[in-house]
Amino acid sequence: MELSIIPKPVSVKYAEGVFKSQGIPSITRKEGRIEEASSEAAPSEAYRLTITKKGVTLQASSPAGMFNGEQTFRQLAISELKDGILTLPCAEITDYPRFPWRGFMLDCSRHFYSVPFIKNLLDALAMHHINRFHWHLTDDQGWRLPVKEFPLLTEIGSKRHDNRFRWQAYTGGFYTEEDISEVVEFAASRHIETIPEADLPGHASAILACYPGLGCTGGPYRVEDRFGIFEDVLCAGNDQIFDLAAAVFDTLCKLFPSKWVHIGGDEVLFNRWNDCPKCQKRQKELKLKKTPELQSWITHKLVQMLNERGKTAIGWDELLEDSAKYRLPKDTVIMSWRGSKGGVKASGLGHNVIMSPNTEGCYLDYKHINSPEEPGQTFGGSSSVYMSYSMDPAPASMSKEAASRVLGGQGNLWSELIYAGKIAEYMIFPRICAIAEAVWTPRKEKDFEDFSRRLVVHRERLDKLDIQQYRGALK
Numbered sequence: 001m002e003l004s005i006i007p008k009p010v011s012v013k014y015a016e017g018v019f020k021s022q023g024i025p026s027i028t029r030k031e032g033r034i035e036e037a038s039s040e041a042a043p044s045e046a047y048r049l050t051i052t053k054k055g056v057t058l059q060a061s062s063p064a065g066m067f068n069g070e071q072t073f074r075q076l077a078i079s080e081l082k083d084g085i086l087t088l089p090c091a092e093i094t095d096y097p098r099f100p101w102r103g104f105m106l107d108c109s110r111h112f113y114s115v116p117f118i119k120n121l122l123d124a125l126a127m128h129h130i131n132r133f134h135w136h137l138t139d140d141q142g143w144r145l146p147v148k149e150f151p152l153l154t155e156i157g158s159k160r161h162d163n164r165f166r167w168q169a170y171t172g173g174f175y176t177e178e179d180i181s182e183v184v185e186f187a188a189s190r191h192i193e194t195i196p197e198a199d200l201p202g203h204a205s206a207i208l209a210c211y212p213g214l215g216c217t218g219g220p221y222r223v224e225d226r227f228g229i230f231e232d233v234l235c236a237g238n239d240q241i242f243d244l245a246a247a248v249f250d251t252l253c254k255l256f257p258s259k260w261v262h263i264g265g266d267e268v269l270f271n272r273w274n275d276c277p278k279c280q281k282r283q284k285e286l287k288l289k290k291t292p293e294l295q296s297w298i299t300h301k302l303v304q305m306l307n308e309r310g311k312t313a314i315g316w317d318e319l320l321e322d323s324a325k326y327r328l329p330k331d332t333v334i335m336s337w338r339g340s341k342g343g344v345k346a347s348g349l350g351h352n353v354i355m356s357p358n359t360e361g362c363y364l365d366y367k368h369i370n371s372p373e374e375p376g377q378t379f380g381g382s383s384s385v386y387m388s389y390s391m392d393p394a395p396a397s398m399s400k401e402a403a404s405r406v407l408g409g410q411g412n413l414w415s416e417l418i419y420a421g422k423i424a425e426y427m428i429f430p431r432i433c434a435i436a437e438a439v440w441t442p443r444k445e446k447d448f449e450d451f452s453r454r455l456v457v458h459r460e461r462l463d464k465l466d467i468q469q470y471r472g473a474l475k
Contacts, residue, residue: 001089004079004457005072007129007437008445009095010037017053021086024077029066030059037096046096049073051088064131067191068095071127078461099393101354102439103132103410104432105197106424109139109206110227111415112158112173113424119186121425124467126190128436133187133194134262134410137175140205140224141416144174145198149247152210160206160223164419172223180255188257195314196256198248199264201234201241201298208232214241216276227416229267236294237278245302253309260333263302266316268295288325296323303329314354317342333407337362340395347402354393355409361387362435364427365414368470375423377416385474389434389448396443411435425468430455 003012034046047060047069058069072093080086104125106113122133137144143157154174162171175183184194204215205224212219216235224230234241252261270291273279279294286297296319303313307329314333320342328351335354336343343353356362358380366383367376374382388411394403411432418424437451452474462469 001087003076003089003091003093004454005075005093006433006451006454006458007440008451008454009072009093010442010445011092011094013092013094015052015090015092017090019051019053019056019086019088019090023084024081024086025056027070027073028055028057030057031061032059033061034059034065034094034096036094045100046094047072048095049093051091051093053090056088064191065096067126068129071129074127075458075461078464079457097129097440098442099406099408099439101132101408101410102130102436103134103195103354103356103408104130104428105134105136105356105410105412107136107139107413107415108144108175109136109142109415111419111424112142112144112171113415113421115175115179115182117421117424118183121421121428122183122187122190122192124429124462124465125432126192127461128433129440130432130436131192132408132410133192134197134412135183135194136197136199136262136414138198138206138264139203140230141227142172142174142223143206143210145180145196145248145251146174146177147247147251150211150244153207156210157206157223161225163225177255184256193258193260194256195258195260195262196252197262197264197314198252199266200245200248200302201236201295202229202266202268203264204234205230205232207234207244211244214238214244216272216279229269231269231271233268233272234298235276235278236273236298237276237280237282241298242301242305245305249305249309249311253311259310259312260314261306261311262314262335263299263306264316265295265299265319266337268318270294286325290322292322293325296321296326296328299323299328300326303332307331317346320346320349337412343393343406344398344402347398347405351405353406355391355406356412357391358383358412360391361385361389361431362391362409362411363414364411364431365416365418368427368431369473371472374472375417376427377414383431385431385434385470386448388431389438389446389451391435391438392443393439409435409439422468426470429462429467429469430459431470433458 037046158174159170159172208221334346370382393409394406
């Protein structure tokens with residue numbers, strides 16, 4: 001009998017005999033450093049789970065390590081408790097993560113997911129040692145964050161026309177401060193840190209529908225009911241956009257204890273700025289050679305505003321572009337989504353990096369396989385479980401110095417086509433299981449065939465937790 005654990009532990013040493021218990025046994029907990037652990041993250045997250053004929057002992061030097069060990073035992077209890085009897089082989093499991101950042105992003109702008117769904121999802125993610133929840137709260141299709149100084153953001157910006165139904169005019173919603181606190185506290189109880197994202201200065205249709213004066217043309221604007229990239233963005237020549245940013249950042253600081261705030265920065269089109277007198281005036285005042293450099297100026301100010309509030313900015317890899325004059329502050333973290341090249345470039349420039357390449361199985365809104373019967377995006381191609389498993393945030397080809405700046409990786413679920421929680425689960429699982437192993441398990445211990453065998457048992461756990469999952473081909 002072998003233990004099927006996902007993500008695969010660093011070491012499992014089997015001994016003779018089995019442990020049997022009527023129901024779930026109590027675990028003996030011991031505080032102490034795991035001496036053999038060599039990972040830099042290990043001191044705070046390492047654990048040792050020892051199963052003997054007499055009982056189960058869990059050793060760790062921190063609450064996070066204890067929790068990780070508990071989640072591993074939780075997996076075993078779910079799958080090996082049969083007819084009220086828990087049977088486990090005697091073994092010593094020594095474990096710690098390869099990367100400190102093991103993330104998942106949920107897009108709640110394109111589809112508004114309920115708090116109970118998010119909590120249930122977080123609980124399942126915690127079982128896989130996922131420890132960062134990137135909460136995408138704003139985009140063209142909906143604003144989900146309450147900002148007292150700008151009440152129209154939720155009054156108007158949280159709703160859009162629902163083109164799926166002739167008789168249902170609007171869809172959407174927003175999270176109250178109480179909702180957000182509930183999610184943040186629930187995640188923290190499972191050692192998951194919640195990182196909010198407010199996308200600036202692009203993907204701003206919901207903002208402009210509420211406050212048209214913040215755009216270059218003055219409107220009319222609407223909360224978008226289409227999906228894609230749109231020309232209308234915040235006006236680079238209007239200082240009031242920073243009043244909005246200040247209010248948003250103050251709100252995020254109040255509601256989210258995390259030291260990180262994601263500012264987006266992706267897919268900004270410059271058509272409006274090229275034609276806008278105010279933007280062109282700003283460009284001349286700043287002595288910028290070309291219009292796209294206005295974004296680097298805006299980004300520089302946004303990062304400084306967060307620094308003044310004790311926060312560190314994260315942004316998509318577009319932040320690296322056109323920044324010759326207004327260079328990105330070194331403490332800005334780059335999240336590389338257009339493949340891994342942006343992360344490689346950023347690490348070479350001295351930035352910490354999070355890898356979530358859409359080309360390497362990290363975009364969970366893509367189809368699992370290229371089939372018309374499968375739900376998901378089609379323009380990005382398919383994204384198999386094997387691709388998710390093969391993703392390596394710091395591949396062997398990366399220099400040791402550059403690799404030291406890679407915090408880890410994450411999977412992203414964009415929800416343009418994912419309009420129900422159960423569909424979201426189907427898209428997330430089991431690819432997030434594969435990503436969890438890609439960011440936890442040492443490279444030399446990874447083996448996709450072995451993962452596939454363990455996944456057979458792990459699928460039963462997901463079924464018992466009532467989690468919908470994809471069951472087709474893994475490659």
